Amino acid sequence: MADSDIRHLFEQLNLTEKTAFSLEKTKEDYILDISVQERSNTLAATSSNKFIRLFSYSNLATKGSIEGHSGLITGVKFANTESDILFSSSEDKTIKCWDVRTDLKKPVSVFEGYEESNNIFTSFDVSCNDRVICAGCAQNKKSEDVHLLFWDRRGKELLGCYSDSHQDDITQVCFHPTEPDTLSTGSTDGLVCVFDIGQPTEDDAIVLTLNSESSVDKIGWHNNNLYCVTHIDTFYLWDIKKEEDLLVLTDIKDSNNLQGKDSIEYLIDGLVINDKLHLVAGTHSGSLRVLDVSGDSPTVIQSLTGGHTSTVRCCLWSDNMLVSGGEDSMLCLWSHRKTIPKQELKGKLKVKKSVTRKAQPY
Template sequence: MIMDALEKKLTRLSIARRCRPEKPTYLLGMALQPEGGLAVSCSNMAVHVHNKDTLKLQGEYRGHSGPLCGLTFAHTSPHLVYSASADGTVRAWDARRPGTDAAQLFRGDSSHSFCSFDLSCGDLLLCAGTEQVNKEDSFLVFWDARKPGASLLGVYSESHSDDITQVRFHPGDKDRMASCSTDGLVNVFDLSRATEDEALLATCNSDSSASAVCWCADDYSRLLCLGHDEGLHLWDLRQLDTEEPLTVFSCRDARSLVPAAPGRGLDYLVGGAWLEDARKLLVVGGDNGGDLHLMECDGDGLRLLTSLDGGHASTVRCFLWDASGGALVTGGEDAQLLQWKPGGEELTAGKKESMKSASALKVKTRPHRKHLYKI
């Protein structure tokens, strides 16, 4: 069975490579380049590019003046890596030219402070989500990715009322996009339609501050939502035009669903990823000591597959699954970048000390807001 093979692979994961920057910095996000690069966004506002197999640092890119909020490689020009920042800009860097200035620059309005962004699957559209403006407004800002330096292509202003924490384009449909916010709402759009009202296909209420979304299922017809209070929701968007419920699975606090040994409980969720080869939704969580928990999520709920220890010394902030290399890569607040492989053997064993600094970027928190309106 496919699940048996995946579970066997995950339970054999151990540390194969470990990398730490010279100066303490949180590792906030990752993006994988098909040609062998691994980009990492750091709390010191730098973008690092590593070799994905050796984790060797190949280049550093600087230019943002605010915290980074997203990272992705282009699909058709894989040497370009895009980053967005609270400074109100999205920048594209040439991964072949370490240390150079941004090759492309996209600016928002002077009032915009970005906290999320993504690039469409055909590299046609860039979208960034803003923090709340004027105590009630937040915006989805669009550019034509083929025209760096051009003015804004358009703005959606009615769909969210608080910080837009994540924007995710559909992996195969250039016009389909999802967004989530601390207002508790998860929206799905068809960007081919003329107006924002027409484009809004669905609004799902997570009943709490939403932190992340992930497209999943064989045809990417499902949407996973994670909350800042560790809630988890799985929706089936194929039911939009039917009388059937959208909810496949929902839990207000996923920490209660995962049994673990004493002292190794689930304290937080890192994120989710659809594993195409295994056709399974992987959810990664952890405890405050740095241990990781790998879980499967489907209509039956959340199931613990395996736990990984001996790696990180504090909270893990990001991960990705490298299918071609058969490896899990993780990064966190201890400034460590780890590569886990089945049967991996690290030259120097044992958990490393945290490099966390007092000035490192802290996670912004705000009260969760409840909304009455549903789908």
């Protein structure tokens, strides 16, 4: 798809659905993570209230709720090959597997770690063939070790761990979308590591160690390229097949293109849309900006306003629609359908007071 076609695709996006994660005014339920399964038309979202809620992806109608963790939920992810299977990780030292066709009272399976690791799971992912689950941990304050744990999803047993590649909390775990043995991880130590987990030892498995020079917020794959968004709003893109060539380095504070009406205050995540990588940024008042990062400096190709009233924490592109979740406890769906009339919005939503941005939601 040509750049002009992608620009036109974004220009046609409207706010078509909007729903509150929680209707309890007393709670500031930051939406922290979302996952979509197109085949079952299901969206899973988790927030700082330790719940997982399920919605219809096409219209954000509520489909169910999971109250299966006692600690903060740090990630949700649908299986890649089974449309009704959902995984969740938590600081309660478990990763749980759910079948969304059930009453959601009991998980299908539970994955736990070693006694030697603290098992505070801060991020996780599932390989593209759904055979391996990998979770990153917070640093063990006693031993100062930082563990990556691996499970066989089919057999449910713990396969092993890596403990020498990071020196601080692991913030991101991300398998390659088509190569089941290729794994990337990011940490507050500033390192982004790439592993071939088919190798027998951690020393053999580590392929690359990249330095973002700041705490890592998000990482993701675009073909053979690996991108990274840091907590100080820098964006890196590396070609890992060409001696880790740095293709793009962007610091939004130094970009002349992101001023005035196109100004942004933070970066959210990368999005691969029609095989092209874009970057999503925002303002603390709730506006979203979609950035083209293919040139010498990022440029805004579309602004999305009217959905959120506070900082957006996560976003996801699927089936030519964008869904976003924020600190205002709102999920917003942006598509090519007709914009929601204001009177319909008033009927669907209970107004919730905007909250200020915090470093942590808990």
